[in-house]
Amino acid sequence: MGAMNRLIELIHDLPVETIFNSSLPEVLVRSIQFDSRSVKPGDLFVAVKGESVDGHRYIPMAISNGAVAVVGSEEVENLTVPYIRARDSREVMAWLAAAFFDHPARSMCIIGVTGTDGKTTTCNLIYNILKAAGLRAGIISTVNAVIMDEEMDTGFHVTTPEAVDIQRYLRLMADKGITHVVLETTSHGLAQHRVTGCEYDIAVVTNITHEHLDYHGSYQDYLNAKARIFEMLNETVDKVGGNPRLAVLNADDQSFAPLKLKVGERFASYSIRGRGMVNAEEMEYFADHLKFKARSQDFSFVVDCPFPGEFNVSNCLAAISAAWYGLGISVEAIQSGIFQT
The missing domain is CATH 3.40.1190.10 (Mur-like, catalytic domain)
Structure with a gap:
């Protein structure tokens, strides 16, 4: 998808309010995915609520596939990777993508x-x-x-x-x-x-x-x-x-x-x-x-x-x-x- 990006830089570039479940570690992001089946080691997974499918249900699968961080809009606990919560995960995904590719x-x-x-x-x-x-x-x-x-x-x-x-x-x-x-x-x-x-x-x-x-x-x-x-x-x-x-x-x-x-x-x-x-x-x-x-x-x-x-x-x-x-x-x-x- 491009060069690796530091998670902390991608998050701090966001123009929308977010909440973290912990301090952000020094993690490199390989790509951004919203389909858990496409996640590979080093990816950031964005859990999106669709009309018929809720991506939050697939957070465990994304993590088992190698996701180094997760973005979502629901309250989620006990994850082994950083969880970034926002009002609209789709909006966050768009800004993350823009930042990932250097606007x-x-x-x-x-x-x-x-x-x-x-x-x-x-x-x-x-x-x-x-x-x-x-x-x-x-x-x-x-x-x-x-x-x-x-x-x-x-x-x-x-x-x-x-x-x-x-x-x-x-x-x-x-x-x-x-x-x-x-x-x-x-x-x-x-x-x-x-x-x-x-x-x-x-x-x-x-x-x-x-x-x-x-x-x-x-x-x-x-x-x-x-x-x-x-x-x-x-x-x-x-x-x-x-x-x-x-x-x-x-x-x-x-x-x-x-x-x-x-x-x-x-x-x-x-x-x-x-x-x-x-x-x-x-x-x-x-x-x-x-x-x-x-x-x-x-x-x-x-x-x-x-x-x-x-x-x-x-x-x-x-x-x-x-x-x-x-x-x-x-x-x-x-x-x-x-x-x-």
Whole structure:
């Protein structure tokens, strides 16, 4: 997973409150695991409470497999290794992973895209715009992670990868000289702290519809989970390359009004109905592509997108808003990036 890290340094780096069952010994951590079956000698085991499985039940197995320390949220006694207790072990795992890999997101510009629909397409549009602008870009989606010319499968293809995997990908990207990363961010990823510690600089929302309520319970809870990405903009550390801290909102979506209350002064909005800062005009739809004019008080240019459908006009506008207002990317690079997606 990387170089060995001192447990005491990982724990003291945490921005959340923790309780120890004893003084922390001078222990080296080889990797971080939340599946007891994957634990090997030298690993730190994080006991996570899932919907159907409680990781605290498997602490003895993790220790017998060689775990040198355990993190959990329940009261546990009589362990033979240090036990670090916190309110939310998933949150602790995310920050531990970020610290284990030396906070790679702090050396790159992180662009997060969330929403019910259009996340993957919008991520790829932004990613290709970044490349067209000559930037060293990477992408982590629910489908794959692309680091330079290397493509890696990210697993289940339905949600954001686990925190340890995300931080590992980010570390690989930083070591390869990547400067900008597009991170597809699901509501599960936000609610389960998979993206905690990712230090977002730009946050984009596509739309928020009445889906995934089986997990979140209500539309308001779903909205709150998505809104967490905008709160995280203000929690990002100051970076050498600057902090855009830009929120990008869909002015046509029912989420616009409540989300606008949660973002700061730095935001951009987009619309296919003339309601945003960036709007679409003169839309033409074809069987295999679409054309429209993107207009704001700062620009007006024609967009040729290789994807059909009105919803892809919105996806393009979201990408344009992030690229122009968040990163100052030229019209030519935006046009070229969208066309080549």
